[in-house]
Amino acid sequence: MEDDRKTTIPGQDRIAPPADGRDPDRALARFPFDRMTVQRFRQTFPRARWSDRLQAWTVPGKTARRRIDRWLAREAARTDIFAEDRGRDAYAFEPILSPYLEVEAEGFRIRTPYSKTVIDELRQIPFARWDSNHRVWRVPFASYDDLQHRWETIERAAKRNEPEERRKRAETRRGTKEELLSKRRAAERRRRRLPVPHGDLPPLYRPIATPAYGIVVITEITGELVDPIGVADLYADLNDEQVWCHWRPATLEELIRTWPAKGPAGEYERMRGWWQPTIEELREARRSARSRERRQGPTAPILE
Numbered sequence: 491m492e493d494d495r496k497t498t499i500p501g502q503d504r505i506a507p508p509a510d511g512r513d514p515d516r517a518l519a520r521f522p523f524d525r526m527t528v529q530r531f532r533q534t535f536p537r538a539r540w541s542d543r544l545q546a547w548t549v550p551g552k553t554a555r556r557r558i559d560r561w562l563a564r565e566a567a568r569t570d571i572f573a574e575d576r577g578r579d580a581y582a583f584e585p586i587l588s589p590y591l592e593v594e595a596e597g598f599r600i601r602t603p604y605s606k607t608v609i610d611e612l613r614q615i616p617f618a619r620w621d622s623n624h625r626v627w628r629v630p631f632a633s634y635d636d637l638q639h640r641w642e643t644i645e646r647a648a649k650r651n652e653p654e655e656r657r658k659r660a661e662t663r664r665g666t667k668e669e670l671l672s673k674r675r676a677a678e679r680r681r682r683r684l685p686v687p688h689g690d691l692p693p694l695y696r697p698i699a700t701p702a703y704g705i706v707v708i709t710e711i712t713g714e715l716v717d718p719i720g721v722a723d724l725y726a727d728l729n730d731e732q733v734w735c736h737w738r739p740a741t742l743e744e745l746i747r748t749w750p751a752k753g754p755a756g757e758y759e760r761m762r763g764w765w766q767p768t769i770e771e772l773r774e775a776r777r778s779a780r781s782r783e784r785r786q787g788p789t790a791p792i793l794e
Contacts (some may be wrong), residue, residue: 497729498759501582502670512568515550515551515552515554516548516549516550516551516554516762517549517551517554517555517558518541518544518546518547518548518549519531519546519547519549519558519562520545520546520547521562521565523617524615524616524617524618525613525614526614527565527616530565531547531561534557534561535549535554535557535558535561536687537549537550537551537736538696540769540773542746542776543746568607572585573631573632573638573748574630574631574632574635576630576632576634577597577630577631577632577633577634578631578634580634580635580638581593581631584638586637586638586641588641588645590644590645590648591640594628594629596628596630597628597629597630597631597633598628598629598630598631598634599624599626599627599628600612600626600627600628600629600636600644601625601626601627601714602644602647602648602651603648603651603652603653604610604651605647605648605650605651607643607644607647608644608647608648608651611640611643611644612627612629612640612644612646614632614636614640614751615629615633615636615637615640616632616633616636616736617629617630617632617633618633618637622781622784630676653732674723674724675724678721678724679703681780682710682736682737682738683734683735683736683737684700684702684703684706684708684734684735684736684737684763684764685713685716685725685728685732685733685734685735686732686735686762686763686764687731687732687733687762687763687764688713688715688731688732688733689731690762691711691733691735692708692735692764693705693708694708694709694710694711695708695709696708696744696748697740697745697748697767697772697775698743698763698764698765698766698767699755699765699766699767699768699771700737700763700764701760701763702724702725702763703727703737704771704778705740705745705767705771705772705775706735706737706738706739706740707737707738707739707744708736708739709735709736709737709738710736711735712733712735712736713731713733714733714734715730715732715733716728716730716732716733716734717730718730725763727761727763739782740775741783742776742779742783745772745775745776745779746776748767748772750766750767750768750771750772751765751766751767751768753768754768755768
C-alpha cells in the first residue's frame with residue numbers, strides 16, 4: 491500500500507553538507523518521517539526540497555545548518571520520553587480489539603484490505619510507517635492516542651473493502667446506471683487518451699497533472715477533434731475545440747526529474763485539463779510509481 495520514505499535509524503537525524511565544494515551554501519537534514527513533522531519542517535523551511543537521490547531534505551543558506559539544528563532541538567523537546575509507557579498503559583486500560591490490529595514488542599501491526607481512506611488516516615499518525623517487506627503498517631506505542639482517535643474511521647473503511655463486502659456492493663450495482671458508467675470509465679482509461687484544448691497543448695514526454703488520470707506523460711497529439719457526444723459524461727467542460735492526445739503513466743525517474751510548480755493549479759489550468767504538478771502531487775505520484783515498479787520488477791528503459 492505504501493513504500494518507506496524519509497525514514498532513518500534513530501540518532502541519524504542529520505548529516506553534514508558535502509565537502510566537495512559544489513554547493514557549500516546548503517545543509518542536509520534527515521528525521522523520522524511522519525506527515526505532521528514534515529508539515530512543520532516545511533513551514534519553518536519553505537525553500538527546503540526533498541532529494542530522492544540523497545534521501546534527505548536540502549535547505550539553502552549559509553546559516554541553514556544552525557537553523558536546522560535549532561529546529562531539530564525543538565522537535566526533540568516535543569517528544570515525551572514517557573510517551574511509549576503511557577501508550578502501553580492506555581492500550582492495557584482501553585485496548586483496541588480488532589482483527590486488523592496485532593500487538594508486538596515495539597508497537598502495533600496493522601493489516602487491512604487496500605483502502606485509500608485507511609492509508610490517508612494512517613499517514614496522519616506520527617511515526618506510522620509502511621513495512622513493505624511484511625505488507626503491514628507499524629505504529630509505535632507512543633502514537634496510541636492518535637491511532638485510537640482515528641481507529642473507527644480506519645476499521646470502517648477496512649470492513650467496507652473486504653472482498654465479501656465489495657462483492658455485495660457489486661451485486662447491488664449490477665445493471666444500474668452507476669455500473670454502466672463505471673465500466674465506461676474503465677474502458678476509456680484503457681484507451682489512454684485525453685481531451686486537451688487545441689490552442690493550448692501540453693508538452694510531450696514531460697509529466698503533467700490531469701484531473702482524470704493523475705500525473706501522466708503525453709506521448710502523442712493526434713489532432714483528432716473531440717466529439718462531445720458519447721463522452722460528455724466522462725470528461726468535464728468538453729467543447730468542440732479540443733483534440734485527443736495519448737498518454738502513458740509517468741516513470742519514477744521522470745517524476746524525480748520533474749520540477750514542481752510553485753503553487754497549486756488555478757481555475758484556468760484545471761478547466762483546460764492539465765497543469766504543472768505541485769510537490770505534494772509529485773510525492774504522491776512517486777510513492778505510487780515506486781510501488782508499481784517494485785511489483786513489476788526491473789524493466790527496460792523507455793526510449794523517447
